[in-house]
Amino acid sequence: MTSSESSAVLDTARRAREAAALLAPLPRKAKDAALLAIADALVARTDEIVAANAQDVARARENGTPESTVDRLALTPERIAAIASDVRDVVGLPDPVGEVVRGSTLPNGLELRQVRVPLGVVGIIYEARPNVTVDAAALCLKSGNAALLRGSSSAYASNTALIAVLRDAVASTGIPADAIQLVPGESRESVNELMRARGLVDVLIPRGGASLIRTVVEGSTVPVIETGVGNCHVYVDADADLQMAVDILINSKAQRVSVCNSAETLLVHADIADAFVPVALAALKDSGVTVHGDAAVQKFSADVVPATAEDWDTEYLSYDIAAAVVGSLDEAVAHIRRHSSGHTEAIVTRSQAEARRFVQLVDSTAVMVNASTRFTDGSQFGFGAEIGISTQKLHARGPMGLPELTSTKYVVTGDGHLRDAAPTVLPPSC
CATH class of the missing domain: 3.40.309.10 (Aldehyde Dehydrogenase; Chain A, domain 2)
Structure with a gap:
């Protein structure tokens, strides 16, 4: 990757971080309106998406790709309609942002609440499954996160078309288009640059085979939520x-x-x-x-x-x-x-x-x-479209829905409370 390409990846991450700051305080109504716009746009622009996907499918078959992989790559009008339906299902799900995980009044009168907040900028690295592009973007948007999407080069035409549809849809509702971005570049170096964008990207989620997941887990300086293969x-x-x-x-x-x-x-x-x-x-x-x-x-x-x-x-x-x-x-x-x-x-x-x-x-x-x-599927479990299935034991495990795309922060409310100074311990006399 050239220095200009590297700069493009980092610039994309910076724009995502700015968009994430605007997304975080948005009310559910605004996010749901954007999701409904996405669902409608997917259906309205189905022919455009299918035409782009046909390029990827034809190239995959020319390269001798196994039909099972081609099946994961292929988009049909019926599959696009199902993806749009999944987005509408996400609209109906509760907004996790602001949920009080636990709360109490401390003996000194301070009110303590632990509340859900967005992770910030979520990068998703995935293989030849363009439906993940929409699933990930929808769940990130609903949970107040900006999405950086890096699909495989084998689905580049499909993902480019889908991202264009998603960005136009959210922008039409007043949400920054940069809340959903395709990571520039088709080379492995663009993935490496994303994995090194610590401080700009808050978490990476790899979705794919064992080799991809191992590469991200072992090579990333950005925290990773590890999804697993399914034996x-x-x-x-x-x-x-x-x-x-x-x-x-x-x-x-x-x-x-x-x-x-x-x-x-x-x-x-x-x-x-x-x-x-x-x-x-x-x-x-x-x-x-x-x-x-x-x-x-x-x-x-x-x-x-x-x-x-x-x-x-x-x-x-x-x-x-x-x-x-x-x-x-x-x-x-x-x-x-x-x-x-x-x-x-x-x-x-x-x-x-x-x-x-x-x-x-x-x-x-x-x-x-x-x-x-x-x-074992987010939709079947009633979570809506999932961002992946985590097989690790930290933070998230199993199908990852909206709550798994949040962190928490503590909100402490007092009335002029001051912490008492620790008692001074004098050294023993000589």
């Missing part, structure tokens, strides 16, 4: 309803394979393996899923690919799943602890005791009992 498990317990287990497995794996909350590993209790595994293999085959199984799974079908050590740690994001037979719930939990990314795990069982034990022992951001892993 999610479905464990079918000895006391499972087999039809329910098949339905949950297929929905978890095949409903949409290119997302982080799709299942990547199936674990089956040995006591029901003979009854369940053949049915599960047939259902997975009908759904187009290739099974990478251990020896116990392989014996049920010649179609099963022998699993390697790498399969247990793989986030496929494709029509593939690893499968193993385990001797107990504890063995299933031990497998999950070794190989899970800490995203989402599910148990299918009719036993309340086994469900409780699984929930207690599994340390992931979300644990499903008799439900698909696909429910």
Whole structure:
């Protein structure tokens, strides 16, 4: 990156910081009006967005990009309408800014309140998912933050078109257009410059594969909220309803394979393996899923690919799943602890005791009992469009909605209160 390009990134961050200061005190009514303008503009300018996205999709296919990745990149009128609907859903959510987290009157009469405030300037670094551009901008705007968006070069045309629509929409309501900006540059150096913009950018949120997240976490001087990859498990317990287990497995794996909350590993209790595994293999085959199984799974079908050590740690994001037979719930939990990314795990069982034990022992951001892993999602949880799913344990964990995009400050109100001076401690006499 040239010095002029580096200056452009920093200049973008400075403008975002100025916009953030104007955003922070805005009332909910003003922010919601801007969000409604965004939703309307997305629908009105769908053809423009789809045309730009078609350039990215064509280039991706020319470069031999896997279809699962192309699917994440593609925007259709239906997907744009759904994105606009998600923005409208955010309008209906409570504004977290100003919420009193806790408060009390101290013994000396001081009134103490801890209130939510915007983080400030939020940078989001993400891969070929242009829907993130809108999701991130909407959540940042609602929570009073300026958004610096750095998508991958593979979605550059799409993101450029989307940002133009978003900026025009918010400006039409009187909010500074610089509240939403695309980080200039397509090279890795523009990402590096953003990661070094400590003092201008308050927090970075990476969304994407393990390599991207590791690069940002290890290389950033700006604080990072770490989102995680999704090596999610479905464990079918000895006391499972087999039809329910098949339905949950297929929905978890095949409903949409290119997302982080799709299942990547199936674990089956040995006591029901003979009854369940053949049915599960047939259902997975009908759904187009290739099974990478251990020896116990392989014996049920010649179609099963022998699993390697790498399969247990793989986030496929494709029509593939690893499968193993385990001797107990504890063995299933031990497998999950070794190989899970800490995203989402599910148990299918009719036993309340086994469900409780699984929930207690599994340390992931979300644990499903008799439900698909696909429910780990901000929209499904009622948070509105999410900014990511955090697998770390500090500040935010799980689907990150509006409250996770705020910090807090203490407001202390007195009536001329003065702190008593500490008593003077005289040194001992000689």
